[in-house]
Amino acid sequence: MSKFLDLKFDSWRYITIKFNQYRNLEISKEYLLNDGYHSLYRNEDFEMDDSVIAMFDVSKYRIKDVQTIILHELHGVIIEARTTKQLMNEIYRINGLGFFMSKSLAKIFRVTRYIPFTHAYLVYMPVNGNSRQNTDWIAPHLVKRAEVIDKILHVVTVGGDYFQVDFTKGNFEKRMHDVSLLNESSFLLMEALIKIGNCNVTKPQELGLFRTYEKCECDKHLEMRTKSQDINFMVLAMTEHLLLNLGIEMIEKIELVKYYSHHLARLKRIY
Incomplete structure (x- = not known):
């Protein structure tokens, strides 16, 4: 049992359910x-x-x-x-x-x-x-x-x-x-992008199971939090992922990434 999760239930025999058309049941x-x-x-x-x-x-x-x-x-x-x-x-x-x-x-x-x-x-x-x-x-x-x-x-x-x-x-x-690793990364990247535009983004009040993992300090979570807030790194990494999945033969993929990454970099500038 993870130290971040407290999932014990007193009993599953006395469960009721409020899904619209069912009562007093744990549905399956x-x-x-x-x-x-x-x-x-x-x-x-x-x-x-x-x-x-x-x-x-x-x-x-x-x-x-x-x-x-x-x-x-x-x-x-x-x-x-x-x-x-x-x-x-x-x-x-x-x-x-x-x-x-x-x-x-x-x-x-x-x-x-x-x-x-x-x-x-x-x-x-x-x-x-x-x-x-x-x-x-x-x-x-x-x-x-x-x-x-x-x-x-x-x-x-x-x-x-x-x-x-x-x-x-x-x-x-x-x-x-x-799943929480990817969920938090997605949020942090969006948050970093929005902050640059003088705006703020807030998490929902109800986080469900993710509230537990907000506290996780494992190496993977720490690495993710650092990288996800580095916009340049994330944009380059996601661009590379996109280019490598265009159905190009493997032998040509590396050159393709270099070629299009150069042209995509130009689009970021005013010239």
Whole structure:
């Protein structure tokens, strides 16, 4: 157990839930596909937003027009015909960048697996499986507490709702540590850019699970905080990541980076 996390629960047997259509239950994917299925509904106009708490991948169950179950702060629990992968691929509509920021930061800070979507304090984390596949997702910024017991992740949301999802791969605390690293880096970079323009940016009052990791003083966090506030370093590193992922043959990539980095540097000047 990490010294930064206090995730113990008194009991999971007396949990109640306030998701719109469910009461006195800790909901799970299995419950929702069986006894709880009759209470699910479809939101025909649903689009990804910053109020999605979790997404359950149910594509393997081959239910007609049901690929995903969404837990939402406002809509409750709804079914969706699109897969979790399709929904996450549409998240660029929120910030215009999609996963570009997340992938760039992951490359810079050597996070190689289970890449989350992160845009300051809007974060979606894959629970099991590769983020490029259909998998379950949770929003750590909307989670107050979480604990893995016998390969099941038990979650309490910031709104006081409860749910569980299988967690079969890796160590949750280590995974959250990596996600928090990218989350804080994204915020610090944006903060540094905005401060130059004589403006201020503040963190949300509710940080969810990230509040715990704000205190982390490990070497990776200290390195990240230094680099993330160095705008020149971050711009160059993200530019290099972009250029190296343009589908150019490896033998030409280094020269490509040198060539375009030179021309991009010229764009920063008035001539």
